[in-house]
Amino acid sequence: MRFLKKDKVEKEDFMDLIFKYHLSMEKYHIHIIYEGQIDETITSAFISLAEKNMNKQNEDSKLIRKVYHIMVEFLQNIHKHADNPDRYDSLSNNRGIFLMASKDGGYVVVSGNFVLREKIPGLQDLLMKVNFMGAKEVKDYYQRKILNEGLSDKGGAGLGLVDIIRRSESKLEYRFENIDEKYSFFILKTYIAK
């Protein structure tokens, strides 16, 4: 009997949770939210879903393209750079949380993933550097990078963040939430105005 009771409580919790979740989705105009492994299949599925939604809403093709580009860079950032705490199994490699929502006529894209705390200073430096660049500097930086540097060992061109800034024309917002002595949770947000 105790089993049954526990079962019942859990079921109610989950149904409660789903409903709350649904209300939040509506409240924040969330189109996509996902937490888990990010790979090519997920990336493809999300960008085509987002494209379809934006087309249905008759969004301008330029805005659709910007959101599309930025989503790819966010998702590939997680895929390439997320560090996974040992407590997750190998199936959970390249894990992260991803959100895309409508806001004030434009779109918000947010991601979250674990990073090793030792990487934070480097990441902060890069974020501060690119956030303070003007349009011309961003372009020069981009050209310099593709010309002079090869791909990283992770196959990236090191241009994801710069490209996001270039296209969104807004500053990146970010935060690091400490998880334990080894890992932090890195949250990155951008806004793409109409």
Add this chain to the structure above:
Amino acid sequence: MEALYLEETDETPGIKLDSEKNIFEFIGKSLPEDVATFYNPILDWLDEYSKNLNDTTEVVFKLDYFNTASSKMILDVLLKLEEFQESGKAVKVKWYYAEDDEDMEDAGNEYSEIVDVPFEFESYN
């Protein structure tokens, strides 16, 4: 030499590299996670082709999207074309962009500033 044809997919552009027919094309989207695996055979093909170049090589880029990692590989392709030209053969890049896609037009312009080969721009609907 043997032609290289790759079907267009959701993540990778359609590739036609055919020296006999004198067709060189990159068409579609380029956002593979692993750009090196996709582009290395293309760069190898171009290296092989450089040994016996056609008198003129016109390369068509008609891309509607590429990610930052691909932007580096596309530059590597363009730098190969620059080498072809340096060896005395004519090279031209035809850069297509959707009429309302200024970013793709800008990307072509930026490449044409970096790489010393003639670019011809053309918009499409």
